[in-house]
Amino acid sequence: MEALIKKLAEAWGPSGFEHHVRDLIRAEVQSLADDVWIDPLGNLICRIGQGDFRVMTAAHMDEIGVMISHIDRQGYARFTNIGTLFPATLLGARVRFENGVIGTIGVEHQFTKRRELPGVEGFYIDISQDIAGNADVHVGDPGAFVREVMMRGERVIGKSLDNRLGCVVQIEAMRRIAASGTPHTVFFAFTVQEEVGSRGAKPAAYGVDPHLAIALDTTATGDQPHGKQMAITLGGGAAIKARDTGLIVPAPVKNLLIQRAEEAGIPYQIEILELGATDGATIQIARSGVPTGGLAVPTRYVHTTSETADVRDIQAVIDLLTAVLSQPITL
Structure with missing residues (x-):
């Protein structure tokens, strides 16, 4: 996984110009999915499964x-x-x-x-x-x-971890779901232009028309000196979103994520992000509306060239997403 993080995080791909990152991701997932396509705006969408319940996950490929x-x-x-x-x-x-x-x-x-x-x-x-x-x-x-990705113990440091880490989470979850199966039809969307207003996610969701969506991203932390009071720390586990500036997660969706984490013994934290939003903000208003939740990797120094995350948190998000997608869902 560390090699994949390095490959994607060091890749060149500002908003609107994600094609190099998309090519790298497609090479990783092409053999895992039942179907793979690129929509007119440039989103890479991968389908696994043929169940009646449609789930969409989304991680943006672009960087500042x-x-x-x-x-x-x-x-x-x-x-x-x-x-x-x-x-x-x-x-x-x-x-x-x-x-x-x-x-x-x-x-x-x-x-x-x-x-x-x-x-x-x-x-x-x-x-x-x-x-x-x-x-x-x-x-x-x-x-x-430009910045090289570095590992320091359990910590990964580099540029554009926001949101190449979300892309890594999706890829690794795809590997597991492809191997073990899912009772749903799952659409893994690698989206474009999130950093300039979440422009890719909404048309992707419109085309997929999911019953449930989960946005994957990074989130800020509250564990720095004189930092904002926020109940998110590096190494504390997967961040389950309660709200941000663009999304209030419906209680059934938040409770589903918490339930799956507790059932599997996956460490988690509850995220309230008071400055910033994710693809979930636009996915939720696609078509007639989509119940939408969010999972995030806690990350310090977001939107700098030395964003810092913990590999254990990344793994926790992968584990939790896999647990959600591999079991029946009732909202």
């Missing part, structure tokens, strides 16, 4: 990034954000474009003399373009951050 908005003749590129960027994490970060060009983010000199940081408009990317304007980076090109 940048898009070039202007390049001057000295090779300094201005950019806009793809997804939510935190200014405090930008200075000195490296950005890679699809063609392999790497640039370094700098900040305007006036801001180095002040305590406050600017928004993205005060930063630029040094792509070392020559004076004649020759470069392989152009206005409109997307970029993603």
